[in-house]
Amino acid sequence: MPPLLALVDCNNFYASCERVFNPKLEGKPVIVLSNNDGCVVARSNEAKALGIAMGVPEFHIRDLIYRHKVQVFSSNYALYGDMSQRVMQTLEQFSPAVEVYSIDEAFLSLSGLPQRNPTAYGHTIRKTVKQWTGIPVSVGIAESKTLAKVANYLAKRSPHAAGVFDLSAETNPQRILSQIPVEKVWGVGPGTTRLLKAHGIETAWDLREADEHWIRKHLGIVGLRTVQELRARSCLPLEQCPPPKQGIMVSRSFGHPVESLAEMQEAVATYTSRAAEKLREVHLAATVLMVFLETNPFTDEPQYNNVSTIELPVATDTSHELIRHALQGIKTIYRAGYRYKKAGVKLAGLVPVSHIQADLFDSQDRGRAKRLMQALDRINDRMGAGTLQYAAAGLNPRWKAKFARRSQAYTTNWKHLPQVQ
DNA sequence: TCTGGGGTCCTAGGACCC
DNA sequence: TCTGGGGTCCTAGGACCC
Numbered sequence: 001m002p003p004l005l006a007l008v009d010c011n012n013f014y015a016s017c018e019r020v021f022n023p024k025l026e027g028k029p030v031i032v033l034s035n036n037d038g039c040v041v042a043r044s045n046e047a048k049a050l051g052i053a054m055g056v057p058e059f060h061i062r063d064l065i066y067r068h069k070v071q072v073f074s075s076n077y078a079l080y081g082d083m084s085q086r087v088m089q090t091l092e093q094f095s096p097a098v099e100v101y102s103i104d105e106a107f108l109s110l111s112g113l114p115q116r117n118p119t120a121y122g123h124t125i126r127k128t129v130k131q132w133t134g135i136p137v138s139v140g141i142a143e144s145k146t147l148a149k150v151a152n153y154l155a156k157r158s159p160h161a162a163g164v165f166d167l168s169a170e171t172n173p174q175r176i177l178s179q180i181p182v183e184k185v186w187g188v189g190p191g192t193t194r195l196l197k198a199h200g201i202e203t204a205w206d207l208r209e210a211d212e213h214w215i216r217k218h219l220g221i222v223g224l225r226t227v228q229e230l231r232a233r234s235c236l237p238l239e240q241c242p243p244p245k246q247g248i249m250v251s252r253s254f255g256h257p258v259e260s261l262a263e264m265q266e267a268v269a270t271y272t273s274r275a276a277e278k279l280r281e282v283h284l285a286a287t288v289l290m291v292f293l294e295t296n297p298f299t300d301e302p303q304y305n306n307v308s309t310i311e312l313p314v315a316t317d318t319s320h321e322l323i324r325h326a327l328q329g330i331k332t333i334y335r336a337g338y339r340y341k342k343a344g345v346k347l348a349g350l351v352p353v354s355h356i357q358a359d360l361f362d363s364q365d366r367g368r369a370k371r372l373m374q375a376l377d378r379i380n381d382r383m384g385a386g387t388l389q390y391a392a393a394g395l396n397p398r399w400k401a402k403f404a405r406r407s408q409a410y411t412t413n414w415k416h417l418p419q420v421q
Numbered sequence: 422t423c424t425g426g427g428g429t430c431c432t433a434g435g436a437c438c439c
Numbered sequence: 440t441c442t443g444g445g446g447t448c449c450t451a452g453g454a455c456c457c
Contacts, residue, residue: 033425034424034425034426035425035426036423036424036425037423038423038424038425039424039425041425041426055424055425056424057423057424058423058424059422059423059424060423060424062423075425220431220432221431222430222431243429245428246428246429246430247427247428247429248427248428249426249427249428250426250427251425251426251427252425252426253424253425253426296424297424298423298424341424342425344426344427346427401425402423
């Protein structure tokens, strides 16, 4: 018996989150912007109908926003993260094996469940999530992850589906898959699409029927897996426990171009401090720190990008130690005379804190640093992020990203609880 | 004026070794 | 005239995803 999987995907997730706490937005076009209020990252159906594309810069569509009274929000990750958790907890009710694939999607194993009608089960899932969280979802059901993605695509678009589509029940897969453009298949990006179309492979069905040797040669084993999955042979297993993290990254575009080393160092100190917090949340320590800076590629100003990679003498999760290395690194790659747009920090070579290999010549008092970090995290957790911060991060920075239209932290901050009138 | 952030995985090619 | 070959490890960069 092949496995049976459901992909549950939240519809227009960020826009839907905004709606849950602001019902006046119902029926209106809503968009959510990326960090720094840059690009569109979520659109309600009404906004999609206006032709607002994913990823388009906000300033390109300002006219459209004004004319159609589009409701615009800065992204509010505290809210979306919390809503995501509620949705995922609800989904746990419906399957013993759930893989949380992203902030707004999860794969559920439906194999071996007592119910005989997957479509009806899908509708129950949909209804329950909507009732418990306010978030609308679509459910795609099939024998592999890639086909479940296809089924989900159909669940959203097919008028008869009403949000649930079971591809495994289809008697004529050719009829269905021939309607799916190949670029909509999971794992087929712009580069692969170009290649496939040049060889007459236009639809998901064409890809499914493609020659294996040709696929292996031109698309590698990743492409071959996609083809197998389209043939209902599952190659991508359900991952119930997330694999250990490979790296932790914090990077931001600046609200204003940064030119001085002093400002750049403030930004880098801030990002490193946040990265160190993330590191401690998952009980890992870093052995490698990378810091990078970039100018704005959309301008015709002189361009300069660079990365500095630092091998840390001892694995660490201590903020001030990481900040010290990051400041050192940024100083070596900073060049005066450029207008920088973005900088970031990546922590890599991650090891569990319990496995830290002490260096014979390590001069730090590790126990003291650990107690200090615990106190810091506790205070920031209880009193709000940023209550305590490092002096190196600066006070009142000009470079901070913009979030001019952020909604309130309805679910994670008592001061922002929605009012009932 | 204004163009996101955080990830994963694979592959090609160089360095090195015997 | 002759100037190997094959394995392994590492890294940079590409492709893709949400």
